Amino acid sequence: MSAPGDAGVIHDIGYQHYEGPRLGRRYAALAIYVHSVRAAFGIGRSAKAKLLPLGLLGIACITSLILVVVSTQLGVTVLSYVGVASTFSYAITAFVGIVAPELVSRDLRNTLLPLYFSRPPQRSDYALAKLGALITAAFVMYAGPMLLMFVGLALSTDEGITGVFTEAGNLALGLLAAAIHATVIGAVALPLASLTGRRVFATGMIIGVFLLTAPVSGTLRALGDGATGQLAGLLNPVDLLSGVDNWLFGEEFVQVGSYGPIYGLTAVVLTAAGTALLLRRYKKVKS
Amino acid sequence: MNLTIAGLTARALFGRRRLLLLLPMPLLLIGLTVLAAGTSADPAQWGPIVLGDLGLGVILPLTALIIGSSVLGLEIEDGTITHVLSKPVPRSEIVVTKLAVAWGATAAVTAVPLAIAGAIAGSPRLAVGLGLGTAVGALVYTALFLALSLLSRRPVAVGLVYIMLWENLLTRFVGGARVLSVQEYSTTLAGGLAQTELLTGRLLPITAALLAIVLTALGAAVATARLRSFTLAGETG
Numbered sequence: 339m340s341a342p343g344d345a346g347v348i349h350d351i352g353y354q355h356y357e358g359p360r361l362g363r364r365y366a367a368l369a370i371y372v373h374s375v376r377a378a379f380g381i382g383r384s385a386k387a388k389l390l391p392l393g394l395l396g397i398a399c400i401t402s403l404i405l406v407v408v409s410t411q412l413g414v415t416v417l418s419y420v421g422v423a424s425t426f427s428y429a430i431t432a433f434v435g436i437v438a439p440e441l442v443s444r445d446l447r448n449t450l451l452p453l454y455f456s457r458p459p460q461r462s463d464y465a466l467a468k469l470g471a472l473i474t475a476a477f478v479m480y481a482g483p484m485l486l487m488f489v490g491l492a493l494s495t496d497e498g499i500t501g502v503f504t505e506a507g508n509l510a511l512g513l514l515a516a517a518i519h520a521t522v523i524g525a526v527a528l529p530l531a532s533l534t535g536r537r538v539f540a541t542g543m544i545i546g547v548f549l550l551t552a553p554v555s556g557t558l559r560a561l562g563d564g565a566t567g568q569l570a571g572l573l574n575p576v577d578l579l580s581g582v583d584n585w586l587f588g589e590e591f592v593q594v595g596s597y598g599p600i601y602g603l604t605a606v607v608l609t610a611a612g613t614a615l616l617l618r619r620y621k622k623v624k625s
Numbered sequence: 626m627n628l629t630i631a632g633l634t635a636r637a638l639f640g641r642r643r644l645l646l647l648l649p650m651p652l653l654l655i656g657l658t659v660l661a662a663g664t665s666a667d668p669a670q671w672g673p674i675v676l677g678d679l680g681l682g683v684i685l686p687l688t689a690l691i692i693g694s695s696v697l698g699l700e701i702e703d704g705t706i707t708h709v710l711s712k713p714v715p716r717s718e719i720v721v722t723k724l725a726v727a728w729g730a731t732a733a734v735t736a737v738p739l740a741i742a743g744a745i746a747g748s749p750r751l752a753v754g755l756g757l758g759t760a761v762g763a764l765v766y767t768a769l770f771l772a773l774s775l776l777s778r779r780p781v782a783v784g785l786v787y788i789m790l791w792e793n794l795l796t797r798f799v800g801g802a803r804v805l806s807v808q809e810y811s812t813t814l815a816g817g818l819a820q821t822e823l824l825t826g827r828l829l830p831i832t833a834a835l836l837a838i839v840l841t842a843l844g845a846a847v848a849t850a851r852l853r854s855f856t857l858a859g860e861t862g
Contacts, residue, residue, distance in 0.1 A: 390782050397790070432789040436782040538698065539646065541781045542691045546646075549687065549789075550653055553679035557657055560674060561666050 360458075367463040370454070374471030378437045379478075391475075394433050395482055398426060402483035406490030419484050419512020420587040423519050424580045430479050431548040431576060434523050437475055438531035439540035441468050447535030451623060465532075465620040469613065473524035480516030484509060511587055519579050522605050525612030526575050532619050548575060559592075568595040572604050579605065627714055627722045634696050634726045647691070650684045651738030658742040668746050672823035676746060676755065680739045681811050681824075685762050686788045689731045693770030694780040696723045697848075701774070706855075716852040720845055724771055731763040743819070751819040758815025758824075765807045765837045768844030775851040803827055810837045 379395070380388035402422065409416050417425065445451055454464050488509045495501030530547065531540040551574040558570035559577075571577035571592040582605050583589040585598025594601055657679065661671040697720075700706040709719060740756035774780040795802045796809065803809045813826025813833040826833065 386778070390779070390786065394786070429790060429794065432785055435785060436779075537779070538691065538695060538781045541785060542687065543646065545785060545789075546650070546687065549683045550650060550679070553674050553683065554653065554657060556674050556678065557661055557671050560671055561661060561664055 363458040363460065363463060366457060366459040367467045370459060370464060370467040371471050371474075374441050374468055375474050377440060378471060378475035390436060391433065394429070395479060398429065398479060398483045399486050401426075402487040403490065406487055406494075409491065410494045418587075418589065419487065419508050420515045420583050420589045421591070422484055422487065423480055423512060423515040424583050424589055424591045426480060426483070427519055427523065427576045427579055430476055430519070431523060431527075431545070433479055434472065434476055434527045435541045435544040435548070438472055438524075438527045438544060439537040441472055442528065442532045443535050443537045443540045446532070446623075447537075461620045461623075462617050465616050466613075469524060469528050469616060472528050473520045476520035476524055477516055480520060481513055484512045484516065515583055515587060518582060518605065522575060522579055522609050525609040525616075529612050529615040529619060532616060532623075552576065565595075565597075568593055568597050569600070572601065575608070578608070626725060627718050630709060630714070630719060630722045631726050634723055635730070637699065638692065638696065638726065638730055647688055647734055650688065651734060654680055654684055654738050654742050655745070658745045662745050668823060672746055673825075676739070676742060677812060677824055680735075680742060680755070681759065681762065681815065682793060682808055685731075685735045685739075685759055685811065686766055686784075686792065686808065688735050689727075689763055689766030690770050690781060690784045690788065692731045693727045693767035694774040694784060696727045696774075697771060698774035698780055710852075710855065717845075717849045720771070720848045720852060724768055724845060724848075727767040727771060728764050731767055732760045735763055736760045747819075747821060747823065751821055751823070754815045754817070754819025754821070755824075757818055758811045758813075761814055761834075761837055762807055762811030765810060765840050765844075768841040768848075769807070772844040772848040772851070775848050775855070800827075804832075804836065807837075807840070809833065 376382050379391045405416055405422070445454070451464075455461060459467070488505055492502045492505045495505060497504070526547065527544045530543045533543070534540050555570045555572075555574035555577045558573070559567045561567075571581040571594065577592050578601060580589070580592040581594045581598070581601035584592055584594045585601050654675070657675050661675060662668070697706070700709065710716075736756045736759040739759045740752040743755035744752035770780060770784050773784055777783050791802060792806045792808045796806050809826060809828050810833040812824050813828045813830055814837075816824035816826045817830035817833075828836075
């Protein structure tokens with residue numbers, strides 16, 4: 339029992355003080371981003387955590403190798419680079435459905451957000467870093483197989499250096515399509531994942547949105563002729579992206595007729611709305 | 626069957642609002658069927674998409690995945706499974722009870738809406754075939770996903786990859802993959818019972834039925850074996 343009036347003392351128990359530079363908010367946000375991209379692929383974690391994401395990437399790469407072999411053997415292009423973006427999107431929704439909860443739901447479940455928000459990064463920094471990481475991870479899932487396909491096709495071209503340049507030009511278009519696909523899919527998935535700390539339900543919600551809307555869009559496309567059929571693709575994110583590919587690159591998976599700009603606009607609005615909802619969610623979330 | 630465990634599981638499953646998340650799926654299915662049946666289009670045009678692709682291909686496996694991996698999985702995640710395991714109840718009884726509840730719940734939210742959709746789309750016979758085919762599929766799926774929730778720390782992720790890549794993608798290109806696709810069993814059985822061209826299974830009905838029985842038994846056996854030597858551990862680091 340201390341005597342009244344006796345002021346408390348904080349003893350210096352000999353911890354070393356940090357006197358180096360404080361790296362600040364941007365560095366912290368970048369650190370969250372880099373850590374999240376690594377976490378998406380299980381890098382720096384156990385082999386079990388790597389199995390699914392890297393396994394999916396491996397399957398995608400094997401598929402693109404098969405495409406290269408078939409194209410060179412038959413002498414015809416089975417699938418263009420943009421076509422790869424269109425066809426892989428379905429599988430990449432599965433990847434995003436697994437990875438998005440991994441990025442945000444764990445932090446919610448383990449109530450880690452107070453730790454983040456008591457440090458320099460703002461709530462919006464956290465949300466945008468996580469979104470950026472998810473988009474990057476999805477982009478890698480597209481770009482990896484495309485690069486592999488480019489190497490294979492460029493090596494087997496019989497038009498010399500012009501052939502290589504043609505391939506490189508096509509690859510650039512493919513990568514652009516991949517960036518669009520990754521951005522839209524990420525911006526749809528992450529706000530859903532941020533709603534719950536249970537990865538089970540986060541995955542369920544994301545996949546629900548992607549898988550359940552697909553047959554709706556498919557039915558309307560099968561039933562409707564003309565405008566209805568051409569606009570039905572708007573209802574499903576993957577069909578929407580295929581529609582954007584049709585509009586921008588002339589890839590014929592989803593017919594959009596003259597409604598191309600509407601597809602493009604919807605993709606932009608969807609991305610903006612997803613990002614806004616994510617920022618709103620993290621502005622409100624308890625920490 | 627152990628009624629106490631069944632009651633607790635059912636309460637954990639239905640007691641929260643999260644079951645409402647499953648509600649949009651049957652509504653979407655029936656709504657889409659009504660919409661399509663209202664048009665003049667031939668059911669052969671939209672039937673395979675709505676009943677096959679959406680109903681048996683997405684709604685059934687997704688519901689079974691969420692329910693099947695939650696009945697034991699959530700208890701493991703929360704650590705409350707120790708309370709069940711420390712009671713003198715045989716492991717097989719725990720597994721059978723959990724499986725029964727998961728099957729009942731999955732069948733209730735999938736087989737009934739699919740039967741209704743079948744009745745709207747075609748005939749009472751189609752409704753019966755779809756209902757029974759879905760119920761069988763629900764049993765196989767829940768048994769597999771229940772076992773998966775004991776084998777893996779991330780059953781939903783693994784189950785999802787199986788549903789999306791194996792059942793919905795690989796089976797289209799590789800015929801042999803169909804033998805191990807639960808979706809094929811339910812489609813084959815539903816189509817066989819209903820005698821309709823709307824659902825064309827690509828397996829023999831007898832093969833599908835036998836494989837369904839084998840996989841269900843396998844799922845239950847693996848789950849029981851895993852639960853016998855169960856150790857609690859944290860999330861994969």
